[in-house]
Amino acid sequence: MIAVIATMPGGDGEVAAVRNKQVIFRDYVTGFPKESDMQVAESSIQLKVPEAEDYNNGILFKNLYLSCDPYMRNRMRPAIPGAYVDSFVPGSPLSGYGVAKVLDSRHPDYKKGDLVWGFTGWEEYTLLKSPLVLFKIPDTNVPLSYYTGILGMPGMTAYVGFYEICSPKKGEYVFVSAASGAVGQLVGQFAKLLGCYVVGSAGSKEKVDLLKNKFGFDEAFNYKEEPDLDAALKRCFPEGIDIYFENVGGKMLDAVLLNMRVRGRIAACGMISQYNLGQPEGVHNLMHIILKRIRIEGFIVSDSYHLYPKFLEMILPKIKEGKIAYVEDTAEGLESGPAALVGLFAGRNVGKQVALKKYV
Amino acid sequence: MIAVIATMPGGDGEVAAVRNKQVIFRDYVTGFPKESDMQVAESSIQLKVPEAEDYNNGILFKNLYLSCDPYMRNRMRPAIPGAYVDSFVPGSPLSGYGVAKVLDSRHPDYKKGDLVWGFTGWEEYTLLKSPLVLFKIPDTNVPLSYYTGILGMPGMTAYVGFYEICSPKKGEYVFVSAASGAVGQLVGQFAKLLGCYVVGSAGSKEKVDLLKNKFGFDEAFNYKEEPDLDAALKRCFPEGIDIYFENVGGKMLDAVLLNMRVRGRIAACGMISQYNLGQPEGVHNLMHIILKRIRIEGFIVSDSYHLYPKFLEMILPKIKEGKIAYVEDTAEGLESGPAALVGLFAGRNVGKQVALKKYV
Ligand SMILES: NC(=O)c1ccc[n+]([C@@H]2O[C@H](COP(=O)([O-])OP(=O)(O)OC[C@H]3O[C@@H](n4cnc5c(N)ncnc54)[C@H](OP(=O)(O)O)[C@@H]3O)[C@@H](O)[C@H]2O)c1
Numbered sequence: 235m236i237a238v239i240a241t242m243p244g245g246d247g248e249v250a251a252v253r254n255k256q257v258i259f260r261d262y263v264t265g266f267p268k269e270s271d272m273q274v275a276e277s278s279i280q281l282k283v284p285e286a287e288d289y290n291n292g293i294l295f296k297n298l299y300l301s302c303d304p305y306m307r308n309r310m311r312p313a314i315p316g317a318y319v320d321s322f323v324p325g326s327p328l329s330g331y332g333v334a335k336v337l338d339s340r341h342p343d344y345k346k347g348d349l350v351w352g353f354t355g356w357e358e359y360t361l362l363k364s365p366l367v368l369f370k371i372p373d374t375n376v377p378l379s380y381y382t383g384i385l386g387m388p389g390m391t392a393y394v395g396f397y398e399i400c401s402p403k404k405g406e407y408v409f410v411s412a413a414s415g416a417v418g419q420l421v422g423q424f425a426k427l428l429g430c431y432v433v434g435s436a437g438s439k440e441k442v443d444l445l446k447n448k449f450g451f452d453e454a455f456n457y458k459e460e461p462d463l464d465a466a467l468k469r470c471f472p473e474g475i476d477i478y479f480e481n482v483g484g485k486m487l488d489a490v491l492l493n494m495r496v497r498g499r500i501a502a503c504g505m506i507s508q509y510n511l512g513q514p515e516g517v518h519n520l521m522h523i524i525l526k527r528i529r530i531e532g533f534i535v536s537d538s539y540h541l542y543p544k545f546l547e548m549i550l551p552k553i554k555e556g557k558i559a560y561v562e563d564t565a566e567g568l569e570s571g572p573a574a575l576v577g578l579f580a581g582r583n584v585g586k587q588v589a590l591k592k593y594v
Numbered sequence: 595m596i597a598v599i600a601t602m603p604g605g606d607g608e609v610a611a612v613r614n615k616q617v618i619f620r621d622y623v624t625g626f627p628k629e630s631d632m633q634v635a636e637s638s639i640q641l642k643v644p645e646a647e648d649y650n651n652g653i654l655f656k657n658l659y660l661s662c663d664p665y666m667r668n669r670m671r672p673a674i675p676g677a678y679v680d681s682f683v684p685g686s687p688l689s690g691y692g693v694a695k696v697l698d699s700r701h702p703d704y705k706k707g708d709l710v711w712g713f714t715g716w717e718e719y720t721l722l723k724s725p726l727v728l729f730k731i732p733d734t735n736v737p738l739s740y741y742t743g744i745l746g747m748p749g750m751t752a753y754v755g756f757y758e759i760c761s762p763k764k765g766e767y768v769f770v771s772a773a774s775g776a777v778g779q780l781v782g783q784f785a786k787l788l789g790c791y792v793v794g795s796a797g798s799k800e801k802v803d804l805l806k807n808k809f810g811f812d813e814a815f816n817y818k819e820e821p822d823l824d825a826a827l828k829r830c831f832p833e834g835i836d837i838y839f840e841n842v843g844g845k846m847l848d849a850v851l852l853n854m855r856v857r858g859r860i861a862a863c864g865m866i867s868q869y870n871l872g873q874p875e876g877v878h879n880l881m882h883i884i885l886k887r888i889r890i891e892g893f894i895v896s897d898s899y900h901l902y903p904k905f906l907e908m909i910l911p912k913i914k915e916g917k918i919a920y921v922e923d924t925a926e927g928l929e930s931g932p933a934a935l936v937g938l939f940a941g942r943n944v945g946k947q948v949a950l951k952k953y954v
């Protein structure tokens with residue numbers, strides 16, 4: 235399906251140049267991102283890593299799956315000094331996690347034909363001077379798309395956030411917000427496997443059903459239909475919350491603080507309800523951190539990628555034995571990427587949002 | 595100086611009953627506490643622990659020093675369920691930390707003549723059915739009032755909060771708010787002893803001078819004269835803050851979050867700026883917890899009193915060798931207690947606020 239659009243002279247002969255469809259980031263965004271903040275365009279690319287010295291670790295991908303992740307919103311504004319990730323460059327393609335096949339490589343660790351997951355571009359083909367985050371796909375007896383979710387960055391996020399940050403113990407009361415999403419569905423299941431009581435919140439009846447019937451949460455509620463989040467939490471947690479896995483922030487965090495138990499822990503993973511606001515909402519109940527000796531800890535999954543092999547050892551058997559359920563939501567083709575990405579902030583995704591399936 | 599006002603028949607003969615001046619808590623308070631929320635009154639007390647069975651661990655104090663502490667404000671409202679401390683009882687004397695002499699005891703661990711510090715009443719004499727928090731005074735070669743401060747609860751607070759919660763390392767950038775107070779002045783000095791760069795904020799020029807010239811802080815500012823707290827922190831911490839010892843909350847916390855470094859730690863000790871507000875202020879910059887992987891941890895000193903002997907081993911030599919400075923502010927007599935207590939919330943105290951010196 236490679237459309238050769240030109241041939242160009244290369245260091246070692248003629249090299250095919252093909253069409254490369256791309257999702258271009260137009261300009262910094264304020265408020266909710268819109269599809270029109272991105273634009274599908276075409277350029278061309280030679281399917282060979284250049285000979286030049288700055289490509290000594292170069293690698294060329296064909297992208298198979300692209301991952302739509304909420305943190306990408308934070309890259310649509312000028313970078314916060316000291317933050318962990320670059321902003322998108324207006325006029326250039328978006329970048330993010332994906333699953334890809336190596337078409338050419340001058341990097342010693344990767345060779346043509348390798349299947350990988352890691353940082354790539356929102357385009358059909360991506361040429362990198364050197365890979366930023368890149369893992370070889372260790373097991374192809376599961377759908378490749380899983381490496382954008384349960385076996386990739388979001389899976390690692392659930393793992394690190396729950397086991398390393400929450401210090402969970404059997405029998406504890408665990409609350410997860412954005413619970414049906416890529417990260418939340420796994421956190422809830424990890425907590426159930428450990429013998430915790432687990433409640434999740436999500437934004438539709440369908441998602442609440444998933445939580446209770448597919449992911450085995452003990453209880454779940456639709457936060458959009460609860461006039462009083464504090465009351466909803468008190469109903470689900472008459473004894474209070476030991477662990478809160480924070481994906482949402484804002485009003486939910488405020489209500490949770492009122493319901494934490496002494497020596498509770500909050501894994502600060504994300505605050506998606508705040509990403510599109512000019513000024514973030516104020517959180518009022520922080521005194522409860524002191525009164526109840528709460529620990530809140532922020533984490534960024536990429537700090538813990540050295541744990542990936544340990545994570546796989548734990549999760550791969552659980553997937554194969556059917557002990558962990560996984561739901562993903564796939565948008566077909568690169569063109570559908572912008573809508574899928576934007577849809578995260580309206581809760582349109584049901585489960586992990588993936589794009590670009592068509593090109594597999 | 596005991597004024598015998600009556601003699602009463604006791605189990606073993608006549609027992610003197612004496613005047614007992616008390617500070618009575620009138621009723622729950624909203625907004626800033628006022629002197630008139632308390633009332634000095636007189637009752638009488640027999641200077642003997644009763645023979646009755648429920649006094650089997652009874653103990654009778656003559657109070658020497660009473661401690662004015664900000665957390666007492668939280669006891670002036672109905673208790674928050676699950677909170678660590680009871681509320682005051684309207685119509686009864688306030689209670690709190692103090693230094694006392696044992697006049698009579700049926701408790702096996704204490705005998706007449708012992709000097710102690712711990713929980714007592716805001717009155718001349720206090721009779722307890724059993725002590726709540728009580729330590730024998732281990733060393734009388736320092737002023738006894740120190741056991742309301744540097745050698746008592748606030749000293750332990752600084753110790754636990756800094757060494758146990760902040761995970762401090764030599765060379766780190768440390769910020770302390772309410773820095774000239776009982777807790778803050780010690781935290782700053784502990785951080786200096788460890789080789790940290792230390793900045794404090796306080797509410798007057800006099801206090802800023804104390805911080806720089808008496809307590810050896812590297813830098814200090816008067817937060818009341820800074821129109822922009824973020825800018826003040828950026829001026830003092832061009833490289834950002836590794837450790838924030840949080841005594842104040844609200845706007846200061848919001849500004850600090852903007853200036854934290856990656857993997858910074860915040861010991862949530864107190865939020866005095868919020869104690870008198872009907873609705874606490876909103877804190878907006880919590881996303882920085884995630885972006886910079888910050889750990890915020892609340893603590894309550896009384897959870898860590900088992901560390902008191904270890905703390906004394908560290909601090910007593912430092913006091914005697916003059917390696918730690920200590921400033922206290924003493925109000926004379928029980929009658930001055932309400933004004934001294936209320937003054938904490940206007941920053942009238944310079945250093946640790948003590949009351950009732952006169953009765954020593
Ligand atoms: N710290 C890290 O390293 C790290 C790594 C990955 C992800 N994260 C964070 O983890 C969280 C979940 O990520 P994910 O990949 O699993 O995404 P996801 O849950 O699959 O998708 C986002 C979901 O968030 C919910 N949402 C959107 N706007 C909301 C709002 N205003 N209030 C409440 N919920 C809202 C929507 O579900 P509903 O229908 O339920 O509203 C939406 O489906 C995000 O905050 C993300 O930034 C952090």
Ligand SMILES: NC(=O)c1ccc[n+]([C@@H]2O[C@H](COP(=O)([O-])OP(=O)(O)OC[C@H]3O[C@@H](n4cnc5c(N)ncnc54)[C@H](OP(=O)(O)O)[C@@H]3O)[C@@H](O)[C@H]2O)c1
Pocket residue numbers: 524663664665747748751772773774775776777778795796797798801841842862863864865866867868893894895896938939940941942943944945946947
């Ligand atoms: N977690 C625990 O176990 C524990 C134990 C003890 C104390 N604490 C907390 O530690 C903090 C300090 O206590 P402390 O005993 O050392 O008291 P302190 O600092 O000796 O006295 C309180 C000081 O707070 C400052 N202050 C008052 N209102 C303020 C406001 N609106 N904004 C900013 N600063 C304000 C004033 O100083 P300025 O002139 O600088 O404004 C005042 O002198 C308090 O928050 C207290 O609740 C916690």
